[in-house]
Amino acid sequence: MLRAIGLCWLVSAGQALACQTALMLSMDVSNSVDAGEYRLQADGLAAALRDPAIAEILVRDRVALAVMQWSGPDMQALTLPWTQMLGHAQVESFAAAARAMPRAFLLSDTAPAEALDFALRQFRDAPDCARRIVDVSGDGTPNAGGEIGQARRRAERAGITVNGLAIEGIGVAITNFYRRSVVTGDGFVVTARGHRDYARAIRLKILRELARVVSRAGAVPGPFRASNPRG
Numbered sequence: 001m002l003r004a005i006g007l008c009w010l011v012s013a014g015q016a017l018a019c020q021t022a023l024m025l026s027m028d029v030s031n032s033v034d035a036g037e038y039r040l041q042a043d044g045l046a047a048a049l050r051d052p053a054i055a056e057i058l059v060r061d062r063v064a065l066a067v068m069q070w071s072g073p074d075m076q077a078l079t080l081p082w083t084q085m086l087g088h089a090q091v092e093s094f095a096a097a098a099r100a101m102p103r104a105f106l107l108s109d110t111a112p113a114e115a116l117d118f119a120l121r122q123f124r125d126a127p128d129c130a131r132r133i134v135d136v137s138g139d140g141t142p143n144a145g146g147e148i149g150q151a152r153r154r155a156e157r158a159g160i161t162v163n164g165l166a167i168e169g170i171g172v173a174i175t176n177f178y179r180r181s182v183v184t185g186d187g188f189v190v191t192a193r194g195h196r197d198y199a200r201a202i203r204l205k206i207l208r209e210l211a212r213v214v215s216r217a218g219a220v221p222g223p224f225r226a227s228n229p230r231g
Contacts, residue, residue, distance in 0.1 A: 044199030111145025
């Protein structure tokens with residue numbers, strides 16, 4: 001009996017320490033993003049990761065993070081490789097690296113299909129996590145590259161969720177494009193009203209993504225629990 005209880009405890013402890021989410025953060029650095037707007041994105045991402053609510057979940061759920069930058073059809077770069085958040089020191093280190101990372105590309109087109117395919121390939125090297133998610137953020141619609149719908153279908157077949165962060169100027173054209181063509185059936189879109197709103201939007205988005213895992217145990221109450229796919 002004691003041995004059985006001990007085995008059950010070890011299984012439960014192993015499950016508790018298992019990685020819940022592998023999250024690829026994908027940033028648009030195409031020609032429409034100027035130097036100041038890139039800085040707002042990098043600073044906003046770092047601030048979101050340092051948010052106490054997010055940092056707590058990252059550590060508790062052993063979340064694995066990576067950051068990539070993308071623009072034209074042949075321009076994708078893994079800026080920060082997969083790192084599992086095993087303690088608050090690692091969260092702080094990763095946030096600092098995100099804030100300090102140099103811009104990967106300049107003066108190039110917008111090709112989200114190739115960016116998504118590149119992101120999907122990176123999961124070959126990701127830790128074994130319960131859920132796999134790609135964040136695609138951008139401030140424009142495609143002007144180069146392949147058909148994004150095909151890349152989205154490849155993500156769905158692989159069991160990888162794709163969410164979007166649409167950075168709008170006026171109207172909702174980019175938001176509608178992300179809802180219609182980019183996010184998977186279990187995904188959603190968050191809208192930023194310009195790059196200056198990026199920090200708020202990325203914080204909300206990451207909280208909403210992580211809450212989909214922890215809310216099963218009731219750990220995150222409120223509106224994050226009842227999120228609407230593609231909404």
